[in-house]
Amino acid sequence: MQAFAPLEAGDPARIGPYRLVGRLGSGGMGRVYLARSPGGRATAVKVVHDELAEDPSFRTRFRREVTAARRVTGPFTAPLVDADPDAEVPWLATAHVPGLSLGAAVARHGAWPERSVRALGSGLAEALEAIHRARVVHRDLKPSNVLLAPDGPRVIDFGISVAADDTKLTATGAMVGSPGYLPPEQLIGREVGPAGDVFALGALMVYAATGTNAFGGGHAHGVSYRVVHEEPDLSGLPGELAGVVGRCLAKDPLRRPGVPELVAELGRWEGDGGARSTFTGAAWLPAPVADDVMALRTDPLPEEASADLPTGADLPTVGPAHTDVATARLGGPPGRPSSAARPGEWIRQRRTAVLAAAGTLVVLAVVAGLLLPRAFSGSSRGNGSGSTAAPTAVTKQLKVREEWPSDEDLWHPVVAGGKVVGEGQDGLLHAVHTDSGDTAWTYDDPTASSLEGVSDGLVVASGNERGTIQGISLDSGKQVWSVDARAHTAPGTTFHLYLRIVVVDGTVYVNALYDLPAGSKPSGRYAVSALDAATGRLKWTRPVEYGLSDALTVVDGVLYGGMWGKDGSYFYALDAKTGDQRWRYRTQDEYGTEVTAIKVSGDTVYAGDSRGELHAVDARRGTRLWTYEPDVQSRKWLEPLLVTDGVILGGTGENDSTRSPGDVHAVAAGSGKPLWTTHTEGEPELHGLLDGSVLFSTETGTLHAADARTGKSPARTRLSPDNPDAAVVGDRVYFDGGDGRLHAGRISLTEK
Structure with missing residues (x-):
């Protein structure tokens, strides 16, 4: 069993007196390497994020904490054995366990x-x-x-x-x-x-x-x-x-x-x-x-670094990271907050805007670590679960050619109507033109800074401070309607936060959490509600005592969501007009398991949960068709799920907020039979299909492509040294390049 990964092109060969021999992982502070000390001792060497290294206050704190x-x-x-807080990029070394x-x-x-x-x-x-x-x-x-x-x-x-x-x-x-x-x-x-x-x-x-x-x-x-x-x-x-x-x-x-x-x-x-x-x-x-x-x-320490790395006296030492996208240089990144430092990120692992006109658009909020990459293409790793043969050698090449960088740094980008909309570092919503990256408008109300998605030409945003939900014109950036949280807050409760907001056909559907008076047991209550967007009037509400998941979608007049009660966890369907329950399907006999991903396709609705099961349910009756549970470490099903040509594709990851590995799965939509699984270094986000391949990115900054039916012909390219927070529409990708700017690129997937 190997406890480390090989070094990659672009990794430093030496940090201080320590020669690097492998990668151990990454975290909120930086990349962690397995290294050999001058005397041959196995050591874990940690190199901090560039943006932290450029912050004088960090260096002061880092020096104090090292002491x-x-x-x-x-x-x-695991004791600290060495450190250099004053290096160009600070580092520390601990005993390797x-x-x-x-x-x-x-x-x-x-x-x-x-x-x-x-x-x-x-x-x-x-x-x-x-x-x-x-x-x-x-x-x-x-x-x-x-x-x-x-x-x-x-x-x-x-x-x-x-x-x-x-x-x-x-x-x-x-x-x-x-x-x-x-x-x-x-x-x-x-x-x-x-x-x-x-x-x-x-x-x-x-x-x-x-x-x-x-x-x-x-x-x-x-x-x-x-x-x-x-x-x-x-x-x-x-x-x-x-x-x-x-x-x-x-x-x-x-x-x-x-x-x-x-x-x-x-x-x-x-x-x-x-x-x-x-x-x-x-x-x-x-x-x-x-x-x-x-x-x-008993795993031996490697004698040499990766054979792909240069050898000799001129081996590179650790320095500022940079990123290439295919053949396009993005430039050196200035100091900027890491993804973990963005306002509100600590309480958001993932938010998904499931809005009927725009489809399912996923955004990530994760703690990401340091990478020192160059652009590359290579093979992804698959275990061939349920398939007749393992993936073959790479036969396709994935490239992203940069079209423009914008002056804006937009988080959670959503693409619609010729614009990219996202949350800016200034706490406001911004829109830029997809053809140029030039700013189209800025919405100057900071109480609506949380982007929920785009529906019917409207940008939907919320703010947990006051609980208002606003519809903003995609064309002009002007407010069209506003819904106040008081409309759906029951007497005796106080609005606390939104778990999910979906807007369909002029109706705002919300999963929300409310506080009860001090001393109440329980101290909070949940409810799913529907409000008229034009008037703000409450159409209906259904209180839930124990808990609601944030997965929520509305398709063909039916609202699908997840909840749990004292006696188990459920997936349910409500009439979207009245809130009346159509059916309830038990996913687990345990309290607290939640539905985390939903996809409706024809007469079947698929629901992935936080304990690793993917359920196929008859959308009309709520009866079980099949369940599938992959044999992987990463358990939680992630949105979005994709269905194409009889195959359902989805990703799984860990149930915590730290950066962790994940997997992409392909399952026969009619039977639940596993077709293939491929492991990813970070949690995957599926984006859609291109030329028969599924596109997905990971929080390590990489865009991948794999044959949707077989998992073969894997290819990949680097987008960013950090979480790219990517949005893909057709062959266009919009992403955080790690340099404080939003980038646009055109994807090509060709035979080698």
């Missing part, structure tokens, strides 16, 4: 037995004791920051992420972190101390013991709301363990146990024989996880 991190010593931490992350282990093998959970908690508590003793607070303890080794867990990234997060918070006022693991006090803007790490430890133990988040799944804003207002679900934990974890997850940080108390209580874990055990030989881990971890530990 603090050097003080951390403990058997369950050849282990599996907790997130990957649970995703691959499921929930852990009690003894392994207790052992995990014991090691993590001891790690926190060492971190806090050095006067450092981690603030981002999550499954991807816990590595599993034979002799116990290791906590990584302690203190270092604070410098990057503080910089983003100063620049944008946005919250940075991982929903479900951030403590309530951090979510409401109060000071976070060591007790915040104790909260995250409790959430990690629930995740290991049950395979699910303590506060449910779904979008970040829903999870964060439950963290602040609702109690965790500890039903899957044994009684004594549930008691410990429950105290860790107390809303009031003063009521949480101290770390020394946890070390003493959790340190009494027992091995298989009932005797007090120790961390040796991976015996503390569940057997299948132990096998994976031991395989990783």
Whole structure:
């Protein structure tokens, strides 16, 4: 089992005294490389984002946090061994832990037995004791920051992420972190101390013991709301363990146990024989996880870097990133906020504008890492799931030739009517002409800065501050209508936020969350409602006590959505004119699973959920036709789903807000039989078809094409060093080039 990926053309060969030999991953601060020290020691070297390197305040914080991190010593931490905060691009090096992350282990093998959970908690508590003793607070303890080794867990990234997060918070006022693991006090803007790490430890133990988040799944804003207002679900934990974890997850940080108390209580874990055990030989881990971890530990360190890289004395050192698009140079990027720093991004993983006239247009909001790419074409990796043969060698070449860069930097771009509309860095909506990139108009109302999509020549935007929804002329940028949240807010409740907005035939359909008076149980309530766009009048509303998913679409007079109740999770159909229920289909017997992607095709409606199942349902009766569950680590079905020539295409990814790998799947639409699956480095976003190939981009900045029926002839090209936030219409692509500008390019897919 290989724990790293090969270096790619454009990666530096050396950082400081460390020779790079592979890629370990990426995160909110930067790219992580596997490296060899001058003495031959395996080391993890992290290089920060260019935009952070150009921020003087970041360098000050980074230097301070490096100094603090050097003080951390403990058997369950990955210690800092070297750093250069004053380099052109700052970097740091930590001891390399050849282990599996907790997130990957649970995703691959499921929930852990009690003894392994207790052992995990014991090691993590001891790690926190060492971190806090050095006067450092981690603030981002999550499954991807816990590595599993034979002799116990290791906590990584302690203190270092604070410098990057503080910089983003100063620049944008946005919250940075991982929903479900951030403590309530951090979510409401109060000071976070060591007790915040104790909260995250409790959430990690629930995740290991049950395979699910303590506060449910779904979008970040829903999870964060439950963290602040609702109690965790500890039903899957044994009684004594549930008691410990429950105290860790107390809303009031003063009521949480101290770390020394946890070390003493959790340190009494027992091995298989009932005797007090120790961390040796991976015996503390569940057997299948132990096998994976031991395989990783024996994986040798490469002797040389990738054969594709140049050798000799003139090997490149790390420097500013740049991006090529096919043969077109985009230029060096100026300093700009990363995607993780954009206002409101912390509560939005993905938002999709499902608006009848424009079709399904997907936007991404993800935490993205550092890449140092050049333009390239190559093969994607597929496992051939359900197919008769693995993909062949690349026979097609994918290129994007740049047509223009705009002066605007538009996020979540939507293309319609000869214009690209998106959210600008100034908090306003902008539109540019598709043929030139020149600005067409700016909508100067900051209370309608959240773009929902385009329908019937209208740009639809909302603002959670006041809850207004506005229809704006696509041609002129002038307001046409406005709907106030008070029209659909029931007496005794207060509007909180929109989960989804869809506009069809002059009717505004909303999934919304409302607050109840203080002390109420539950503290919030959901409702799906329909309002007349012209008058703002409420047509109908259906309250939902437990929860609504944000997936919502209206087709041929029927509204399709997802909800969950105390007795399970459901996919439902309502009459779009009256709100009357036509049918309800149970997707899971569990509370909290949500429908995350919907596609209607003919008499069949397809629904993907957050636990990995894709359901085909008779659109008239609500009866099951088939279900499909791929055998992959990334579980959550992502919008959009595409149906073409008897094949349904869709992507899956992780149920968290961190950048993570994903998969693209092709399934026979009539039977649910798997046709092919291909793995992607980042979560995929499907864009449509071109010459029989499905186009999809990933948050690592790459555009891919693969034969829609076979998955063969994969091709790819780089769009951006970061999340391209792409929109594709025909053979035109509009994307964030990573240089603070929106770019337009023409796609060509040719035989090599």
